[in-house]
Amino acid sequence: MIIHNNEIAQKLDEMGDLLAIKGANKYRIRAYKNAARSIRSQGRRIDEMIDSGEDLTQLDSVGKDLASKIKEIVSTGELSDLKKLKNQLPSTLLNLLDLEGLGPKRVKRLYDVLEIETQDDLKKAADNEKIREVKGFGKKTENNIREQLLDNNEKDRRFRIDKVEELIEPFRAYLQNIDTVSDLVIAGSYRRRKETVGDIDFLVIATDSKNMIEAFTKYEEVKKVISKGNTKSSVMLKTELQVDLRVVEKRSKAPALLYFTGSKKHNIKLRKLGIDKGYKINEYGVFKDDKRIKCETEEDIYKLLNLEYIEPELRENRGEIKAAKRNKLPDLIENKDIKGDLQMHTKHSDGSSSIKEMVEKAIEIGYEYIAITDHSSYIGVTNGLSDSEIPSYLDELKRVDEEYSEINVLSGIEVDVLEDGKLDLTDESLKRMDVVIFSIHSHFNLEEKKQTDRILTAMDNKYVNIFAHPTGRMINKREGYKYDIEKVVQHAASSNIIMEINGSPSRLDLDDINSKMASDNHVSLVINTDAHSPKELSFMKYGISQARRGWVQADEVINTLNFTDVIKKFKR
């Protein structure tokens, strides 16, 4: 049975939440949550692991019991224990947990005392001032619940990394200007360079935390102060972005940075390691028998735990601690490794600028080469190139390449894959290109097997080189199309197809997990911007971040090669 990792994880998550409401042992609950998380971060498909007879207990946080439950989900699509729980408790209670301030204990109490099962029930009870009468609740909690239910539409939103950068810069500048601030860092998932962030975590080293907090909450863009203590505060901005502030003294900078960068799971692992060695680690420092151990940098703390330094992008508890113990961490790719950009568009299709304008910007960045890769014509909206237009397109590219001695301009195309896996241009046209990118922009909803075959067919065209934005997902907009990506990755490895990490912040595709999976399968990668204007050539940094999160090293990425070596990669 075809079932995706996310669906398995979802069931385990529900199981954990319902057990929590029921009041089960908290470590049992945590076990379900941990397993769900572990499955979500697998590059491999669990159903295929089962098909090939692999032992699921080799996965992190999955033991004998959960392995058999996962097998049950994969073979039947259901989990009988979850069904049983849902007979005892309405599953709509899970929606109540989404509200801030409502955890399992309170949800259970509302259910027991007021028979509240749904958000509608909750709304009615709040309007009738019934909630304040329940033990453990009061007027404030009731009001908070009512307000949240009123503007529920903005809930659960995560912001794209590029949007957040824009939104947060003025706030950062404002805080930086306060004179008691000696240092300010944005920690959290922002520092880990996740593709989206739920909130911003400011870590500030300041001499006067009270004043600092005061200034923080008085910032003009603040819509609501969520909490305000002596060292910690949270606010909601008018843009609906939540921002947390934590103030610590200078000697706590490294442990605080480590702690607030997360991820939570990574931290928990570190603290456990610490305990094994007799250390207590918290955001204020590292302690042995209540005595502070001097740690000035994050490196110092990792070293104390006998670990290699772990870059923020890797701190997701996906095996980085084990690797650090054995000095087996990857030597992550960096911005400076990139020597060219191999996907961009011009006025010849849906780009905003001329070839020359793109070239000049690329020279300014310092690239050794670029490829211009306008669309083929299948998708009408991109106003792309048909076979008859290819000769003049190539002529212009040639002229521009000769005009600029500072850079090599490769001729390229982003050709559409048709429904049956054939390509939108003739081999005659493709043959004339230095580099051929193929990608999918239509028929997203084919049945999984058909979609897989379609891609494999396209890969077998002997003129194609790069599979662009391979899953087609758009961040916060749509999921990728469904196909057997492992099979495609393996085929790419055996047939010298390069897979793209698309740096456009709306795509970031391959994502971190699939990048790692491709890298583990020894597929060559390329990091491109897919720029549609000169400005968008700056998207490279997002692609690099995503690659770093996927444990990718420079030597796996073809556009770190110099010009003479990179063109060899396009011969098939």
Add this chain to the structure above:
DNA sequence: GCCGTTTTCGGCCCGACTGTTTTCAGTCG
């Protein structure tokens, strides 16, 4: 329910803030 260079039991990270209480449970990160 998971996990183990203290492995088959006995642990399971740690602290801040809020609202409701009157010393703390619940929630959050």
